[in-house]
Amino acid sequence: MAEIGHGGKEIVERILEPAEAKEKIKGLKQIPIRSQIANEVIDIAYGFFCPLEGFMGKADLDSVCKNMRLANGVLWSIPILFDMSDAEIADYGIKVGDSVVLTYQGNPLALFEIEEIYEYDKKAICQAVYGTTEDKHPGCARTYAYKDKFLGGKITLVNRPKINPPFEPFFIPPLEMRKRFKEKGWVRIVAHQTRNVPHTGHEWLMKGAWFQTYGELPIEKPIVGILVNAIIGEKRKGDYIDEAIILCQDELRKAGYFGDHNHMTSLTFWDMRYAGPKEAVFHAILRTNLGLTHHMFGRDHAGVGTYYGPYDAHRLLESVKDDLRITPVYSMNWLYCPHCGEVTSEGLCNHRDEWQKFSGTVIRSIVMDGVKPPRLIFRPEVFDLVMECAEKYGFGSPFVTDEYLKNRTPVFSVPPLE
Ligand SMILES: [Zn+2]
Numbered sequence: 001m002a003e004i005g006h007g008g009k010e011i012v013e014r015i016l017e018p019a020e021a022k023e024k025i026k027g028l029k030q031i032p033i034r035s036q037i038a039n040e041v042i043d044i045a046y047g048f049f050c051p052l053e054g055f056m057g058k059a060d061l062d063s064v065c066k067n068m069r070l071a072n073g074v075l076w077s078i079p080i081l082f083d084m085s086d087a088e089i090a091d092y093g094i095k096v097g098d099s100v101v102l103t104y105q106g107n108p109l110a111l112f113e114i115e116e117i118y119e120y121d122k123k124a125i126c127q128a129v130y131g132t133t134e135d136k137h138p139g140c141a142r143t144y145a146y147k148d149k150f151l152g153g154k155i156t157l158v159n160r161p162k163i164n165p166p167f168e169p170f171f172i173p174p175l176e177m178r179k180r181f182k183e184k185g186w187v188r189i190v191a192h193q194t195r196n197v198p199h200t201g202h203e204w205l206m207k208g209a210w211f212q213t214y215g216e217l218p219i220e221k222p223i224v225g226i227l228v229n230a231i232i233g234e235k236r237k238g239d240y241i242d243e244a245i246i247l248c249q250d251e252l253r254k255a256g257y258f259g260d261h262n263h264m265t266s267l268t269f270w271d272m273r274y275a276g277p278k279e280a281v282f283h284a285i286l287r288t289n290l291g292l293t294h295h296m297f298g299r300d301h302a303g304v305g306t307y308y309g310p311y312d313a314h315r316l317l318e319s320v321k322d323d324l325r326i327t328p329v330y331s332m333n334w335l336y337c338p339h340c341g342e343v344t345s346e347g348l349c350n351h352r353d354e355w356q357k358f359s360g361t362v363i364r365s366i367v368m369d370g371v372k373p374p375r376l377i378f379r380p381e382v383f384d385l386v387m388e389c390a391e392k393y394g395f396g397s398p399f400v401t402d403e404y405l406k407n408r409t410p411v412f413s414v415p416p417l418e
Pocket of ligand 1: 337338339340341344349350351
């Protein structure tokens with residue numbers, strides 16, 4: 001049976017088997033790519049970005065900027081672009097109609113059929129996607145860092161990435177994910193977007209979203225699942241290390257706060273744009289393709305600084321609801337109330353003077369101290385695992401350091417094509 005993704009299009013993996021791949025790339029020019037582009041190549045090939053089959057041409061980019069839609073009318077909020085400088089284009093002797101091999105870590109990753117080479121005003125992209133042209137916005141900075149020409153065309157993977165430990169079990173592409181959901185018998189699945197090690201506030205965000213998603217369904221047997229989908233991409237100093245994020249999220253299931261019957265953890269390769277509302281729409285599209293039926297959106301989803309209002313993302317999602325095949329589930333903040341003696345929602349408890357909000361800074365200092373925090377703030381199993389990950393993967397720190405950036409094992413490797 002066809003698996004239908006965003007925009008009503010069938011999800012098809014664009015991946016060649018090794019023998020055919022070797023034949024196809026024979027004699028073609030090889031172009032090395034950076035990690036952001038490699039992540040997006042993988043996403044395109046496995047169907048995370050359905051209905052995209054490659055990097056955007058000018059008509060699609062223009063339409064995404066002006067109408068938040070592809071040229072064919074399908075809702076799309078973040079441009080997916082392949083950039084090159086004039087000098088590189090000249091050096092490689094690249095022209096429209098060429099096929100080239102994109103290499104990563106020195107080995108062939110994908111075939112790129114170049115259909116178009118064009119220019120586009122980067123400021124216009126920033127204004128459209130981020131609502132600002134300030135280069136201190138990380139998404140704008142990423143846009144300004146693109147070289148001066150964009151290349152549009154189809155991508156086909158010629159070599160599957162090898163996912164390195166401890167990440168192997170968590171890379172579950174759309175077609176495989178949908179199979180797993182069927183095996184579990186889940187009829188509704190809600191996405192929890194994360195780049196964090198979970199404290200109990202996050203745990204309750206998931207629990208709240210699970211109740212909301214369950215809605216009117218019968219409760220005789222569990223048929224609603226939560227998918228924690230961690231965004232894995234470029235790291236900045238001070239972020240949690242990837243290993244701690246993915247393993248600690250899964251620990252909530254292993255330690256019994258959830259179970260196999262309602263909880264799964266996976267990862268998606270993506271460099272966060274911090275586009276707030278537009279990124280919320282993009283996350284909805286990604287998770288539609290993964291087979292989810294619902295998506296939880298909290299306060300200031302994918303925002304940064306004070307660029308977006310706390311509920312701007314909710315409003316934008318509401319306005320495009322009819323174009324989504326996934327139902328947004330909105331959440332207020334969860335916090336700890338000592339009077340109630342529990343984690344509660346700011347929409348429920350009225351002991352406002354006593355609220356202890358889960359601030360990133362407070363949680364960080366708890367983790368830095370290395371002294372086990374109260375279990376109503378941080379689960380002991382999760383805390384122990386954060387410390388273990390620091391030793392095992394983080395060169396002594398659960399947060400990204402220069403040493404980690406320099407010496408960590410990459411999340412995936414591209415092996416030689418044999
Ligand atoms: Zn209270």
